[in-house]
Amino acid sequence: MEKRAIYGGLALPLLLLTPQLLVTLVFFYWPASQAVWQSFLLQDAFGLSTRFIGLENYRELLSSPGYYRTIGTTALFSTLVTVLSLSIALVLAVQADKSIRGAGIYRTLLIWPYAVAPAVAGVLWLFMFQPSLGVLARGLRSLGVDWNPLLNGDHALALVVMAATWKQISYNFLFFLAGLQSIPRAVIEAAAIDGASPTRRFWTITLPLLSPTAFFLLVVNIVYAFFDTFGIIDAMTSGGPSKATETLVYKVFFDGRLGGDLGGSAAQSVILMVIVIALTAVQFRYIERKVAY
Amino acid sequence: MASLSLDNVKKVYPGGVEAVKGVSLQVPDRAFVVLVGPSGCGKSTLLRMIAGLETITSGTVKIGDRIVNDVEPANRDIAMVFQNYALYPHMKVFDNMAYGLRNRGMGEPEVKRRVDEAARLLEIGQLLDRKPRQLSGGQRQRVAMGRAIVRQPAAFLFDEPLSNLDAKLRVQMRVEIKKLQRDIGTTSIYVTHDQVEAMTMADILVVMNAGSAEQIDTPREIYQRPRTTFVASFIGSPSMNFLPAKLTGDGKGVIVGGVPIALTGGAHAAASTITVGVRPEEIVVGADGATHTVAIDVIEHLGADTIVHGKLVADGAAALTVRLVGYWPLAPGEILPVALHARALHLFDPTTGQRL
Numbered sequence: 332m333e334k335r336a337i338y339g340g341l342a343l344p345l346l347l348l349t350p351q352l353l354v355t356l357v358f359f360y361w362p363a364s365q366a367v368w369q370s371f372l373l374q375d376a377f378g379l380s381t382r383f384i385g386l387e388n389y390r391e392l393l394s395s396p397g398y399y400r401t402i403g404t405t406a407l408f409s410t411l412v413t414v415l416s417l418s419i420a421l422v423l424a425v426q427a428d429k430s431i432r433g434a435g436i437y438r439t440l441l442i443w444p445y446a447v448a449p450a451v452a453g454v455l456w457l458f459m460f461q462p463s464l465g466v467l468a469r470g471l472r473s474l475g476v477d478w479n480p481l482l483n484g485d486h487a488l489a490l491v492v493m494a495a496t497w498k499q500i501s502y503n504f505l506f507f508l509a510g511l512q513s514i515p516r517a518v519i520e521a522a523a524i525d526g527a528s529p530t531r532r533f534w535t536i537t538l539p540l541l542s543p544t545a546f547f548l549l550v551v552n553i554v555y556a557f558f559d560t561f562g563i564i565d566a567m568t569s570g571g572p573s574k575a576t577e578t579l580v581y582k583v584f585f586d587g588r589l590g591g592d593l594g595g596s597a598a599q600s601v602i603l604m605v606i607v608i609a610l611t612a613v614q615f616r617y618i619e620r621k622v623a624y
Numbered sequence: 625m626a627s628l629s630l631d632n633v634k635k636v637y638p639g640g641v642e643a644v645k646g647v648s649l650q651v652p653d654r655a656f657v658v659l660v661g662p663s664g665c666g667k668s669t670l671l672r673m674i675a676g677l678e679t680i681t682s683g684t685v686k687i688g689d690r691i692v693n694d695v696e697p698a699n700r701d702i703a704m705v706f707q708n709y710a711l712y713p714h715m716k717v718f719d720n721m722a723y724g725l726r727n728r729g730m731g732e733p734e735v736k737r738r739v740d741e742a743a744r745l746l747e748i749g750q751l752l753d754r755k756p757r758q759l760s761g762g763q764r765q766r767v768a769m770g771r772a773i774v775r776q777p778a779a780f781l782f783d784e785p786l787s788n789l790d791a792k793l794r795v796q797m798r799v800e801i802k803k804l805q806r807d808i809g810t811t812s813i814y815v816t817h818d819q820v821e822a823m824t825m826a827d828i829l830v831v832m833n834a835g836s837a838e839q840i841d842t843p844r845e846i847y848q849r850p851r852t853t854f855v856a857s858f859i860g861s862p863s864m865n866f867l868p869a870k871l872t873g874d875g876k877g878v879i880v881g882g883v884p885i886a887l888t889g890g891a892h893a894a895a896s897t898i899t900v901g902v903r904p905e906e907i908v909v910g911a912d913g914a915t916h917t918v919a920i921d922v923i924e925h926l927g928a929d930t931i932v933h934g935k936l937v938a939d940g941a942a943a944l945t946v947r948l949v950g951y952w953p954l955a956p957g958e959i960l961p962v963a964l965h966a967r968a969l970h971l972f973d974p975t976t977g978q979r980l
């Protein structure tokens with residue numbers, strides 16, 4: 332199907348696009364090109380002199396074991412956050428959908444507070460797991476778990492995973508719920524008459540019909556886990572203990588801002604940028620082909 | 625295949641809507657029953673209770689000899705065709721049809737044999753590899769039928785299956801469904817608001833109004849002897865005319881528009897006010913033997929028929945519609961002589977709407 336408006340010339344469309352183009356230029360292309368340029372430079376710690384060194388920053392980065400460790404941490408962290416937040420949100424959405432089937436917008440609006448509450452509760456998590464004062468931290472310790480995210484890297488990772496997951500559940504929940512509500516009731520009823528048990532209905536009808544939503548959320552959640560969790564990590568563990576919770580995006584900040592290695596940090600951001608572009612490309616590719624039914 | 629029976633079935637939705645107010649119905653094995661009535665009269669609710677998709681507030685539903693009130697839809701041995709077809713959008717046509725068989729653990733060779741058989745019957749063999757979105761409305765309709773047929777259930781339930789099709793396709797599918805049902809003989813309950821579908825398809829016709837079954841009869845009986853004014857006006861197109869009238873002093877005649885007409889049947893309560901019904905196609909036009917005259921307001925030429933809307937030239941000037949066969953060169957404002965014959969009259973109580 333062709334959906335194309337016909338314009339007389341080039342002037343009007345360009346004029347109409349100008350604000351959008353300006354915003355994109357100023358806030359994306361300009362900093363992005365700066366980062367690329369920076370990544371070819373070596374700058375001394377005081378920012379007094381710079382020198383062009385080509386791909387040296389990349390070479391150094393890719394030969395440092397610390398970088399690979401961070402990649403590993405990021406992969407583990409992102410996988411856990413994505414899988415957990417998607418599956419928990421799906422379970423919640425399925426429960427909510429059962430009780431509000433066919434009740435329209437009104438009930439959906441009623442659901443919102445429930446959806447938003449987890450984000451608020453995320454703050455509580457921090458308190459609850461605070462090693463010396465937190466209720467759950469003390470509970471865990473009384474169960475024999477020596478809970479100490481300040482010293483134990485695995486505990487620290489578990490803590491940021493939980494917090495990051497918790498923060499993302501509400502978002503996923505809303506999308507899953509909307510997806511579930513848009514599945515025609517008659518299709519589910521037809522499956523019931525066709526002898527499919529509720530569990531079988533879920534796996535053979537609901538989930539496949541939800542797959543466009545799920546795939547969209549998968550990409551969004553991976554991007555979230557990669558980039559938007561900077562704040563959580565910074566506030567809770569600052570990448571520690573001994574870099575156990577240092578993800579790629581946190582390392583960019585740490586090396587560039589605190590370590591003063593602007594060139595290396597810029598090289599890292601360029602690599603991150605490539606990853607985002609790849610993810611977005613995958614999203615556009617697949618969401619329109621494979622997953623759509 | 626099985627008979628089916630409803631005994632005083634009621635449905636009250638949460639919130640107090642009384643959608644079905646006690647319907648009893650006997651469906652013999654292999655019969656084709658049509659539930660017809662205006663939108664919102666409870667047809668779908670009744671059908672969905674039979675399917676097990678709605679709980680039954682009171683009364684019993686029996687399929688064969690088994691009371692199924694508390695049986696899951698999957699175990700009622702019925703198949704349903706939905707208004708929007710409700711095909712599984714992510715499955716190919718073959719898998720749509722095979723789904724119910726596979727759920728019941730049928731072996732793949734038998735599944736294939738059954739699906740191929742149904743596909744042949746419905747002439748959709750070349751569509752088996754397509755997804756529902758690649759099908760036209762008529763083809764989806766066939767697939768939905770196929771999905772029901774492969775199961776070889778005790779009964780088919782149809783909920784307005786043709787209402788999303790264009791007029792021409794609707795006529796074609798109507799004939800096909802009827803023929804198919806006669807060939808395979810599966811007991812069927814068919815919901816529609818279309819009185820032509822109802823009249824042409826039904827062995828037994830149930831006319832519903834506001835949650836009750838007003839009349840359960842053969843289509844012919846319902847057309848010829850409607851039991852209430854509601855049934856009389858709902859079945860037949862254009863609708864039956866209703867005229868205010870009075871019975872004569874001896875109760876053996878009726879005065880319509882000031883003209884007495886002798887009745888053929890027994891005597892009625894003398895001198896009471898009644899409603900007289902007369903179908904537009906049973907009004908005889910012509911100067912010979914005319915009893916009344918009609919002032920023409922509007923003429924509709926349908927090609928095969930001419931429909932005249934006018935008013936009786938008499939005090940009260942009741943509206944009257946006349947259906948004439950063929951093309952009649954009439955004009956608004958003309959006066960048409962007509963005859964109302966006693967055998968064409970249906971007498972109703974004006975307050976209860978019941979046939980007298």
Ligand SMILES: Nc1ncnc2c1ncn2[C@@H]1O[C@H](COP(=O)(O)OP(=O)(O)O)[C@@H](O)[C@H]1O
Nearest residue numbers: 637638641643662663664665666667668669670
């Ligand atoms: N789930 C429901 N909850 C409450 N009322 C309903 C529900 N479904 C239908 N109704 C009401 O029950 C009546 C009958 O509906 P329905 O059986 O769908 O009618 P039909 O199929 O004859 O058009 C209507 O007044 C409708 O508003």
Ligand SMILES: [Mg+2]
Nearest residue numbers: 667668669784
């Ligand atoms: Mg309906």
